[in-house]
Amino acid sequence: MRRLLLLPAPLLLLAALAAGKNVDLVTLPDRASVQLTIYNSEDLTLVRETRQIALKRGRNQLQFSWANTLIDPTSVEFRPLERADEIELVDTRFPGSKPQHLVWTIDSRHEGQVKVEVSYFTSGITWSMDYVALTDAREESLAFRGYVRVSNGSGEEYEDAQVRLIVGRINLVEKIAALAQRRGLPAPAEKSELYGELKKQSARAAFAEADARDEAAGKEIVKEGLSEYFMFTVSGTETIRNGWSKRMEAVKADGVKFATVYRLRAHQYGPRPVRFFLWKNDAESGLGGSPLPDGRLRVLRANADEGLSLLGEETVSYVPIKAPIEVNLGPDDRVSCETVAGATRRYDFRFDHRPARVVGWTEDAKWQDRVRNSRDREIVFELQRVEDGDVEHSSEMETTLFDYRTIETRFVVGPRGEVAYPSTVVRRMGASQRQQRVALR
Amino acid sequence: MRKTTFALLLLLVPVSPAAARVKLAALPPRERVEIQLDHGRYTLVEEERVVPLLAWSAEAGNNLVDFSWANAQVDKDSVLFRPVAVREGDAFRPLRDGEVKVVNVAYPPNENALVFEVFSKEACAAKVRVSYLIRNLGRTFAYRAVADRDEQFLALKTYLVLGNRSGEEFAGARVWAGIGPRIDAGPDDGDDVRLLVDRATKVPVRKTFTFDWYAHGPLSAEKPFASRVLMHYALRNDERNGLGRFPLPSGKARVFLDDGKGGEAFLGEDWVSLTPLDGLARIFLGEARDVVCTRTIERNERRPVEGNLFHQEIRLRYEIENFRDKPATLDIVEQLNRLAAEYGTRPPGDVEWELLDGTTDGIGLSTGKGGALPVLSVDLAPRPKEGAVGKRVVTFHLLLKNLW
Numbered sequence: 001m002r003r004l005l006l007l008p009a010p011l012l013l014l015a016a017l018a019a020g021k022n023v024d025l026v027t028l029p030d031r032a033s034v035q036l037t038i039y040n041s042e043d044l045t046l047v048r049e050t051r052q053i054a055l056k057r058g059r060n061q062l063q064f065s066w067a068n069t070l071i072d073p074t075s076v077e078f079r080p081l082e083r084a085d086e087i088e089l090v091d092t093r094f095p096g097s098k099p100q101h102l103v104w105t106i107d108s109r110h111e112g113q114v115k116v117e118v119s120y121f122t123s124g125i126t127w128s129m130d131y132v133a134l135t136d137a138r139e140e141s142l143a144f145r146g147y148v149r150v151s152n153g154s155g156e157e158y159e160d161a162q163v164r165l166i167v168g169r170i171n172l173v174e175k176i177a178a179l180a181q182r183r184g185l186p187a188p189a190e191k192s193e194l195y196g197e198l199k200k201q202s203a204r205a206a207f208a209e210a211d212a213r214d215e216a217a218g219k220e221i222v223k224e225g226l227s228e229y230f231m232f233t234v235s236g237t238e239t240i241r242n243g244w245s246k247r248m249e250a251v252k253a254d255g256v257k258f259a260t261v262y263r264l265r266a267h268q269y270g271p272r273p274v275r276f277f278l279w280k281n282d283a284e285s286g287l288g289g290s291p292l293p294d295g296r297l298r299v300l301r302a303n304a305d306e307g308l309s310l311l312g313e314e315t316v317s318y319v320p321i322k323a324p325i326e327v328n329l330g331p332d333d334r335v336s337c338e339t340v341a342g343a344t345r346r347y348d349f350r351f352d353h354r355p356a357r358v359v360g361w362t363e364d365a366k367w368q369d370r371v372r373n374s375r376d377r378e379i380v381f382e383l384q385r386v387e388d389g390d391v392e393h394s395s396e397m398e399t400t401l402f403d404y405r406t407i408e409t410r411f412v413v414g415p416r417g418e419v420a421y422p423s424t425v426v427r428r429m430g431a432s433q434r435q436q437r438v439a440l441r
Numbered sequence: 442m443r444k445t446t447f448a449l450l451l452l453l454v455p456v457s458p459a460a461a462r463v464k465l466a467a468l469p470p471r472e473r474v475e476i477q478l479d480h481g482r483y484t485l486v487e488e489e490r491v492v493p494l495l496a497w498s499a500e501a502g503n504n505l506v507d508f509s510w511a512n513a514q515v516d517k518d519s520v521l522f523r524p525v526a527v528r529e530g531d532a533f534r535p536l537r538d539g540e541v542k543v544v545n546v547a548y549p550p551n552e553n554a555l556v557f558e559v560f561s562k563e564a565c566a567a568k569v570r571v572s573y574l575i576r577n578l579g580r581t582f583a584y585r586a587v588a589d590r591d592e593q594f595l596a597l598k599t600y601l602v603l604g605n606r607s608g609e610e611f612a613g614a615r616v617w618a619g620i621g622p623r624i625d626a627g628p629d630d631g632d633d634v635r636l637l638v639d640r641a642t643k644v645p646v647r648k649t650f651t652f653d654w655y656a657h658g659p660l661s662a663e664k665p666f667a668s669r670v671l672m673h674y675a676l677r678n679d680e681r682n683g684l685g686r687f688p689l690p691s692g693k694a695r696v697f698l699d700d701g702k703g704g705e706a707f708l709g710e711d712w713v714s715l716t717p718l719d720g721l722a723r724i725f726l727g728e729a730r731d732v733v734c735t736r737t738i739e740r741n742e743r744r745p746v747e748g749n750l751f752h753q754e755i756r757l758r759y760e761i762e763n764f765r766d767k768p769a770t771l772d773i774v775e776q777l778n779r780l781a782a783e784y785g786t787r788p789p790g791d792v793e794w795e796l797l798d799g800t801t802d803g804i805g806l807s808t809g810k811g812g813a814l815p816v817l818s819v820d821l822a823p824r825p826k827e828g829a830v831g832k833r834v835v836t837f838h839l840l841l842k843n844l845w
Contacts (some may be wrong), residue, residue, distance in 0.1 A: 132521065243550025307475030307487040308572050333688045336717045341811045344791040346843040349750055356748025358845045365790055374688060374718035416718065
């Protein structure tokens with residue numbers, strides 16, 4: 001049962017005048033197509049439908065109604081797609097006695113059939129993204145796939161709709177349900193049965209009677225920029241049944257070269273070194289056609305004929321074009337780091353007065369970070385350490401500052417090899433402290 | 442009785458939006474199942490099946506392949522469906538570009554099932570691999586070590602213990618735990634299976650004795666200056682020792698001693714922590730009652746420096762007796778931060794100290810565990826065949842500096 005009705009209103013209104021009430025004796029122009037633009041940051045779908053209507057020369061009235069749906073009435077737009085210079089929308093009226101109805105007054109210099117577009121915001125359909133990266137057995141390159149998953153929580157089965165997905169965070173000042181309430185429909189609570197039913201109706205109407213084109217060998221998902229957002233368009237049409245989700249390949253790149261880096265950042269990733277795979281969302285990686293929306297990424301290794309191994313999974317945050325993709329696979333049992341403290345020395349004591357008490361001093365501390373690589377290939381190791389206080393840091397190995405209190409170094413550890421990163425830290429403590437920073441010596 | 446069904450169905454219906462979930466299906470059996478346990482947290486199952494596919498046509502559309510399960514805890518979002526080959530004659534050949542392709546996957550509501558829409562250029566038998574993460578199918582590791590009579594070598598066996606509470610039967614599935622060979626020994630639901638994955642017949646082992654006053658405190662009221670002496674086997678995970686093929690995973694180790702009469706005596710058990718390649722594994726066996734060590738503080742003098750700043754001179758005396766009939770090396774661990782805390786408010790960081798004259802010559806002194814954690818290694822002779830056991834006296838003379 002359709003809920004969205006577009007009624008050429010002359011007969012309807014004449015009958016209403018004669019009888020003193022609406023008598024819906026009308027012909028219903030069918031939808032020619034429906035296009036859904038689904039946003040992932042809000043429960044919001046932009047519906048654009050086209051219909052063929054018949055207009056007479058002079059003044060026409062069209063009634064549009066959306067009983068039992070969660071449509072934002074303020075978003076409903078009418079636009080002629082043909083003979084636009086001969087058709088003028090005079091006004092849009094929302095009859096107080098008929099909630100969830102509106103009447104457009106249209107002046108037309110054309111008489112006959114014309115194609116028009118009606119668009120509005122509704123809710124009930126969502127989409128999300130997920131990724132799979134499948135490395136070769138040597139972990140040198142990977143096949144990267146991104147999938148869009150459109151979920152229909154509406155309760156009804158929908159057929160053959162053109163689907164577009166918007167990547168980005170839009171700003172909404174009011175929820176669609178709240179806006180629906182403005183025109184006389186009490187907006188139910190979001191988790192109520194009525195709210196669910198309204199979402200069903202809304203989505204059902206949106207999907208009904210859409211274009212039934214289909215493709216055999218797979219959907220192509222066309223990606224294009226759209227202001228600060230990005231749009232994925234699913235080629236052809238899709239049928240998404242009641243309560244079902246449908247997952248389609250949206251991003252594909254083979255032979256993506258990636259770097260492997262081990263990072264020890266106790267303040268960020270815990271006490272053990274973690275392994276990262278790094279590549280970029282760019283053309284060199286066979287990617288870069290679009291940003292990558294937020295989604296879960298699973299990394300697996302294809303062990304030739306020996307099946308797959310799961311290397312790790314992580315939630316990827318939105319990756320702009322040309323931005324790096326960094327996947328934390330967690331600790332690797334074959335790479336370890338042991339920190340061993342060396343000798344400590346204290347000097348330059350400062351005392352306050354009567355009785356003299358130690359209030360400040362300088363302290364030299366030495367330690368070694370011993371990184372052991374049990375893999376049969378060399379690894380790149382990055383170490384960051386946060387030092388609080390007034391600190392001077394020195395090492396025989398090249399060290400830089402990541403920020404005012406974090407030292408950073410990077411070195412290569414050979415296959416089945418070990419590298420020791422020695423450090424000496426001079427700290428001014430207590431009253432001797434003058435700074436809150438690390439200085440490299 | 443098989444409680445679970447994992448089914449891969451080729452639905453004999455065209456792609457139709459109106460198609461109900463009433464299925465007429467071909468049931469391709471599993472050709473092969475692999476269980477990958479190399480990840481510590483997740484278990485990945487991959488099964489291979491041969492699926493007959495129809496060629497796409499405008500009337501029939503694409504193939505629908507339904508993958509469903511019951512009573513098993515499969516992570517629905519993890520399911521991957523990968524066509525890898527098609528049959529040509531009697532053999533399978535790799536797929537050509539675009540020959541067979543997964544168009545999409547649909548998730549029916551309230552069902553443990555996925556429906557893959559698969560395009561095929563020609564009618565064919567396609568080899569597909571379906572992988573998924575499954576819960577409650579896990580693994581642990583265990584070791585069984587048998588020391589020779591002289592405790593010079595260990596015969597070390599590494600076992601993989603599989604526990605299957607996933608709800609699915611995996612008998613005969615090939616299992617890989619990240620170490621050792623792949624084994625065709627998957628467990629049925631509810632079963633635990635213990636598999637030998639590695640064996641080293643002659644691993645050199647060193648028996649160590651450790652005395653750490655601050656870790657264990659006085660032995661008893663009657664022996665207030667003695668403390669426990671702990672006994673470990675130490676073995677290095679490298680190729681020279683017959684190991685070094687993989688990091689030793691954490692697991693319980695049970696240690697036995699060959700009694701020389703065809704039997705074994707149980708020495709003790711311990712949790713072995715993850716030991717990287719070339720790393721040292723230490724298995725705690727228990728308390729050595731035949732190595733006795735007492736610790737007394739012979740000298741304890743404060744040396745004022747300025748104001749409340751002072752040094753503390755300390756001379757520790759250890760008396761050690763070895764009642765064993767074999768020589769031993771006792772490692773004495775002194776936690777100097779704890780020692781310093783007895784005399785003043787120790788500043789943050791490790792205590793500063795220096796070795797003074799009077800420390801016994803000829804003992805090993807190492808700070809490999811940390812600058813404030815010196816270890817004194819003392820060699821002990823076996824008990825004499827005749828006469829009383831002598832006491833080995835060791836002195837550790839040091840200055841704890843700049844305390845207040």
